Amino acid sequence: MSAVLNIAAYKFVSFDDREALREAWLAQARERGLLGTILLAPExxxxxxxxxxxxxxxxxxxxxxxxxxxxxxxxxxxxxxxPFRKMLVRLKGEIIRMDHPMIRPEDGSAPAVDAATLARWLDAGHDDEGRPLVLLDTRNGFEVDHGAFEGALDWRLSKFTEFPQRLRExxxxxxxxxxxxxxxxGIRCEKAALLMRExxxxxxxxLDGGILKYFETVGGRHYQGRCFVFDERExxxxHLAP
Incomplete structure (x- = not known):
């Protein structure tokens, strides 16, 4: 029986009290016996x-x-x-590094499509206006090698900071x-979509919630393979099973 609950979450919101939050969250997580990583950034x-x-x-x-x-x-x-060995709360410059300071998701998110709508578009081969559809994978190449949406573009990123240059190319x-x-x-594709809008x-x-929310909502339709995760489950x- 699976007894360990795993959660992934992010939110773009300004924090000016990160040091106090770091200490409080670390203490509370340890008190509850949790392991994993929390990244705190100004964004x-x-x-x-x-x-x-x-x-x-x-x-x-x-x-x-x-x-x-x-x-x-x-x-x-x-x-x-x-799946984790330690409990860490780290202060970072960005929660996902892009090195593009004008992209601030808190100032306004890019439009999102939910999992059910994307699955329907993929079934049809186009969006609701009949426009042809392209899926763009914003993950690193080694993640894509574990699995990806059928026909998605893969620009063989080795790190997310390469995305702006790849977009230009x-x-x-x-x-x-x-x-x-x-x-x-959802975090990298949100920044990527904002850059494309810019x-x-x-x-x-x-894609709202990324692959994990897609699996949770509609399963593996139009997806081949598995989804890489950054913990010991790999x-x-x-079915969201290791």
Missing amino acids: GVNLFLAGDEGGVRGFLALLRADPRLADLEVKESWSAQQ HRAELEGHTVVSYCTG EGMDHVYQ ALDQ
């Missing part, structure tokens, strides 16, 4: 945690008690074993299409 929070259900839900209640995180959305999965591939960027949990591209969306199948 927001990104977390991957695992533990018994009571401990995880108690910690989530603590986070959501902060008005800035009241609407924090979480992706859940279960495992038989604890490959933009012609995207012209005339509805573009849906996707990633593991570059003047229309009909650009992010990759999850369409």
